[in-house]
Amino acid sequence: xxxxxxxxxxxxxxxxxxxxxxxxxxxxxxxxxxxxxxxxxxxxxxxxxxxxxxxxxxxxxxxxxxxxxxxxxxxxxxxxxxxxxxxxxxxxxxxxxxxxxxxxxxxxxxxxxxxxxxxxxxxxxxxxxxxxxxxxxxxxxxxxxxxxxxxxxxxxxxxxxxxxxxxxxxxxxxxxxxxxxxxxxxxxxxxxxxxxxxxxxxxxxxxxxxxxxxxxxxxxxxxxxxxxxxxxxxxxxxxxxxxxxxxxxxxxxxxxxxxxxxxxxxxxxxxxxxxxxxxxxxxxxxxxxxxxxxxxxxxxxxxxxxxxxxxxxxxxxxxxxxxxxxxxxxxxxxxxxxxxxxxxxxxxxxxxxxxxxxxxxxxxxxxxxxxxxxxxxxxxxxxxxxxxxxxxxxxxxxxxxxxxxxxxxxxxxxxxxxxxxxxxxxxxxxxxxxxxxxxxxxxxxxxxxxxxxxxxxxxxxxxxxxxxxxxxxxxxxxxxxxxxxxxxxxxxxxxxxxxxxxxxxxxx
Amino acid sequence: xxxxxxxxxxxxxxxxxxxxxxxxxxxxxxxxxxxxxxxxxxxxxxxxxxxxxxxxxxxxxxxxxxxxxxxxxxxxxxxxxxxxxxxxxxxxxxxxxxxxxxxxxxxxxxxxxxxxxxxxxxxxxxxxxxxxxxxxxxxxxxxxxxxxxxxxxxxxxxxxxxxxxxxxxxxxxxxxxxxxxxxxxxxxxxxxxxxxxxxxxxxxxxxxxxxxxxxxxxxxxxxxxxxxxxxxxxxxxxxxxxxxxxxxxxxxxxxxxx
Numbered sequence: 001x002x003x004x005x006x007x008x009x010x011x012x013x014x015x016x017x018x019x020x021x022x023x024x025x026x027x028x029x030x031x032x033x034x035x036x037x038x039x040x041x042x043x044x045x046x047x048x049x050x051x052x053x054x055x056x057x058x059x060x061x062x063x064x065x066x067x068x069x070x071x072x073x074x075x076x077x078x079x080x081x082x083x084x085x086x087x088x089x090x091x092x093x094x095x096x097x098x099x100x101x102x103x104x105x106x107x108x109x110x111x112x113x114x115x116x117x118x119x120x121x122x123x124x125x126x127x128x129x130x131x132x133x134x135x136x137x138x139x140x141x142x143x144x145x146x147x148x149x150x151x152x153x154x155x156x157x158x159x160x161x162x163x164x165x166x167x168x169x170x171x172x173x174x175x176x177x178x179x180x181x182x183x184x185x186x187x188x189x190x191x192x193x194x195x196x197x198x199x200x201x202x203x204x205x206x207x208x209x210x211x212x213x214x215x216x217x218x219x220x221x222x223x224x225x226x227x228x229x230x231x232x233x234x235x236x237x238x239x240x241x242x243x244x245x246x247x248x249x250x251x252x253x254x255x256x257x258x259x260x261x262x263x264x265x266x267x268x269x270x271x272x273x274x275x276x277x278x279x280x281x282x283x284x285x286x287x288x289x290x291x292x293x294x295x296x297x298x299x300x301x302x303x304x305x306x307x308x309x310x311x312x313x314x315x316x317x318x319x320x321x322x323x324x325x326x327x328x329x330x331x332x333x334x335x336x337x338x339x340x341x342x343x344x345x346x347x348x349x350x351x352x353x354x355x356x357x358x359x360x361x362x363x364x365x366x367x368x369x370x371x372x373x374x375x376x377x378x379x380x381x382x383x384x385x386x387x388x389x390x391x392x393x394x395x396x397x398x399x400x401x402x403x404x405x406x407x408x409x410x411x412x413x414x415x416x417x418x419x420x421x422x423x424x425x426x427x428x429x430x431x432x433x434x435x436x437x438x439x440x441x442x443x444x445x446x447x448x449x450x451x452x453x454x455x456x457x458x459x460x461x462x463x464x465x466x467x468x469x470x471x472x473x474x475x476x477x478x479x480x481x482x483x484x485x486x487x488x489x490x491x492x493x494x495x496x497x498x499x500x501x502x503x504x505x506x507x508x
Numbered sequence: 509x510x511x512x513x514x515x516x517x518x519x520x521x522x523x524x525x526x527x528x529x530x531x532x533x534x535x536x537x538x539x540x541x542x543x544x545x546x547x548x549x550x551x552x553x554x555x556x557x558x559x560x561x562x563x564x565x566x567x568x569x570x571x572x573x574x575x576x577x578x579x580x581x582x583x584x585x586x587x588x589x590x591x592x593x594x595x596x597x598x599x600x601x602x603x604x605x606x607x608x609x610x611x612x613x614x615x616x617x618x619x620x621x622x623x624x625x626x627x628x629x630x631x632x633x634x635x636x637x638x639x640x641x642x643x644x645x646x647x648x649x650x651x652x653x654x655x656x657x658x659x660x661x662x663x664x665x666x667x668x669x670x671x672x673x674x675x676x677x678x679x680x681x682x683x684x685x686x687x688x689x690x691x692x693x694x695x696x697x698x699x700x701x702x703x704x705x706x707x708x709x710x711x712x713x714x715x716x717x718x719x720x721x722x723x724x725x726x727x728x729x730x731x732x733x734x735x736x737x738x739x740x741x742x743x744x745x746x747x748x749x750x751x752x753x754x755x756x757x758x759x760x761x762x763x764x765x766x
Contacts, residue, residue, distance in 0.1 A: 455565060459564050
């Protein structure tokens with residue numbers, strides 16, 4: 001296991017400047033460091049103003065208040081019974097629960113010493129039955145979604161199906177008729193267990209087994225909601241499937257479980273976006289996403305997440321890619337208290353391809369430990385990882401990645417690019433690239449850069465008439481651009497806006 | 509008619525060895541339409557003068573005044589100076605990855621003018637200016653200065669000069685790193701921009717060759733942080749012959765530094 005720490009300007013990165021000017025600039029920057037205390041105070045004020053922040057409201061919460069904290073075997077059995085699940089699913093949950101008890105807390109990555117499983121609620125059921133239209137939703141929930149802009153998106157048919165998850169239960173779900181005709185299934189996972197038991201049983205827990213990792217195990221025990229997608233052979237879903245969900249109950253664990261199966265030669269783009277209101281006590285988000293990419297199929301899974309600064313975001317995302325299949329993870333992680341997330345691809349058969357493009361933004365008091373895993377099990381498989389991170393206000397971001405190429409996976413290739421941007425002098429970025437190659441005939445490339453928003457960049461843009469804040473925004477948007485251009489338009493705009501919001505107060 | 513006045517300007521920079529005074533009493537008056545060549549040996553502080561005028565935070569003004577039509581430039585941030593009509597063509601333009609030249613130029617134009625340029629005329633103006641600077645149209649979609657050759661960077665600076673139409677342009681070693689053809693194209697761009705908006709020019713240069721293309725009205729020798737000699741274009745010819753040694757502090761010479 002190799003650990004490569006890259007703090008400060010690195011070979012191949014950074015901004016060109018004459019060497020002498022660099023030395024002088026460092027001196028200057030050191031002097032500016034003292035100003036940063038003031039900036040932190042400004043940050044606090046901004047966070048204080050978050051009451052006005054668009055996503056910072058929360059609604060009345062009669063259902064959530066009644067739910068019980070903590071998890072034990074009875075809670076797991078109750079969840080299963082309440083959902084009228086088949087015996088095999090209860091067994092799966094209990095396996096997950098036992099594994100959760102057995103497995104130690106991770107002693108690497110983010111600081112989880114403040115994490116106590118008993119602080120969270122594991123099942124909150126807000127409404128009795130699933131709503132069929134927006135009008136059927138309770139007023140306060142509809143208001144919440146209105147503010148998230150979902151009905152507009154629905155009306156303008158930007159989305160082909162919307163599954164909106166409110167607390168633990170998917171309460172609204174729609175899918176357009178033409179998709180139905182093509183045999184595409186897009187329902188919440190609870191419904192899928194009832195209506196498509198054979199399909200779910202065949203794949204559920206096969207990519208991420210109950211014993212996989214501590215938080216994956218917790219999800220298996222307590223999961224609720226999430227999306228189930230099945231795309232039949234040869235079907236090309238040409239508009240993105242979207243799901244919005246939010247946490248709206250303090251101390252409530254959110255354990256959605258998503259399972260996507262793309263049959264031979266099919267294509268689907270699934271988009272997951274979430275915003276969470278600000279709360280004073282810690283919340284937990286421990287999701288699992290399992291994806292099966294059959295022969296020559298292609299799946300893209302896009303996430304733009306903006307958790308409030310008290311959420312533990314501990315997510316397991318993994319795809320199994322068969323011959324000639326393509327898996328693409330596009331992942332924007334903004335907000336949260338701590339994120340551990342490493343979208344993985346198992347390239348199981350020849351000519352399978354995978355890519356991960358991710359952006360992590362670590363602000364004050366935040367730790368984004370993100371990355372990717374690429375497991376090459378077959379010949380001529382290829383993978384690409386592009387990981388970008390921004391740290392500011394003392395925030396910490398890390399790239400943690402694994403590329404494994406087994407003996408016999410000849411002709412495989414992997415390319416890893418990590419770019420870290422430090423906005424000030426007291427934030428931190430680390431790179432932990434693990435590489436395990438057991439085959440000679442492969443191509444491996446790894447490139448890591450850490451750069452700082454330099455005074456010279458700011459000066460250059462300001463000397464062309466841009467105010468400091470605008471200049472900083474332009475630099476950061478430019479850094480994020482390789483990720484944002486991969487997103488659907490409305491998400492790209494949202495990502496830019498979220499990044500700008502995170503950048504508030506970063507200039508003095 | 510605009511006037512840029514520099515009065516007894518002193519400026520310093522913090523270095524590892526402590527504070528170092530670089531500008532030591534600079535006095536200069538530049539009017540619209542005038543071209544001043546500022547020539548001097550390496551390390552004399554002429555680039556520092558350029559950056560201090562534009563407001564680079566690294567340089568701290570100790571005393572003196574800089575007035576643009578009576579407005580105190582030294583009280584302004586770099587963007588305010590740009591809006592007041594000052595433009596600095598940099599020797600080392602900085603890369604801004606992910607930001608397209610088009611986006612950057614339009615944003616800058618909007619900020620400087622206080623309103624967005626009309627789309628139709630703007631596009632034509634940009635295309636024409638790029639054509640005259642012999643720039644590939646694809647250039648507009650590339651990231652600001654990223655992966656540009658030395659010549660491309662200088663062209664991009666002159667393109668901005670043409671589009672932003674300042675009252676005063678400071679050209680910091682715009683001739684450095686250019687071959688003969690590129691030097692001619694870049695110089696013609698400067699002359700075109702000046703013919704269009706009649707700005708004053710402060711041309712900082714080490715060598716005389718750019719003066720063949722951009723004719724100075726006044727030539728200054730800058731050494732040890734201030735102007736030591738001022739004359740007409742003939743002074744440049746004299747420097748070509750004698751070099752800067754006569755203006756160097758005792759015991760050092762330009763050739764010895766090289």
